[in-house]
Amino acid sequence: MTERELPIHHRASDPGGRVWSFGNVTWVHCPECDQAAKSTGASVSCAHCGYTTVPNLKPYSDKWAYPASSDPLCSHCRKPLDRRERPTARESDGKLFVRIRCEHCGETEDYPALPGSPPSGGRSYRLLHRYLETQVAGETLWVNNLVHLEALEDWLGAKVRERPADRGLTMMARLPRWMKASTNRPKVLRGLAQLRELAEKSGIDE
Ligand SMILES: [Zn+2]
Ligand SMILES: [Zn+2]
Numbered sequence: 001m002t003e004r005e006l007p008i009h010h011r012a013s014d015p016g017g018r019v020w021s022f023g024n025v026t027w028v029h030c031p032e033c034d035q036a037a038k039s040t041g042a043s044v045s046c047a048h049c050g051y052t053t054v055p056n057l058k059p060y061s062d063k064w065a066y067p068a069s070s071d072p073l074c075s076h077c078r079k080p081l082d083r084r085e086r087p088t089a090r091e092s093d094g095k096l097f098v099r100i101r102c103e104h105c106g107e108t109e110d111y112p113a114l115p116g117s118p119p120s121g122g123r124s125y126r127l128l129h130r131y132l133e134t135q136v137a138g139e140t141l142w143v144n145n146l147v148h149l150e151a152l153e154d155w156l157g158a159k160v161r162e163r164p165a166d167r168g169l170t171m172m173a174r175l176p177r178w179m180k181a182s183t184n185r186p187k188v189l190r191g192l193a194q195l196r197e198l199a200e201k202s203g204i205d206e
Pocket of ligand 1 (some may be wrong): 030032033034035037045047048049050051106
């Protein structure tokens with residue numbers, strides 16, 4: 001990733017758009033390994049441990065599953081695996097498997113599975129927590145992804161901000177007051193720099 005110069009003394013104009021128009025993904029804590037995983041809203045995938053959910057193409061989810069064995073053991077270290085339902089089901093040769101990462105030895109493996117259902121009331125991503133978050137002035141500063149981060153860096157780091165009157169309620173217009181307050185500006189910019197550092201350390205690339 002290339003170093004960005006902190007854009008302190010420039011002029012910025014509101015790029016328009018709402019928060020969801022910045023980037024295509026939201027980085028979340030992986031439900032299995034807690035590292036940065038990519039959520040598209042329809043599916044979640046983690047490059048660290050292999051956790052992945054299949055995009056929901058049907059109105060109901062038949063992608064959840066739990067180990068078929070009543071006493072499942074890790075095929076690497078032979079320690080017990082828990083039987084909770086997971087959104088990581090996959091089908092191979094007409095048989096259902098569930099991908100589980102062993103909490104004892106860390107190995108990920110597909111195990112024979114039975115179809116399950118999501119937790120009650122649950123789309124899986126309700127349980128997900130945003131990854132790029134930090135505390136600033138007692139508030140939570142967060143971004144979904146690098147495009148979102150860069151837009152905030154440019155806008156809040158600018159000396160002159162131009163908002164054409166006809167832009168409407170864009171993301172920039174809707175930023176919370178504490179974020180826009182000039183007294184908080186240095187803290188907010190430091191917070192954004194921390195998020196960029198976290199993103200680089202965590203392998204976040206979009
Ligand atoms: Zn993971
Ligand atoms: Zn194991």
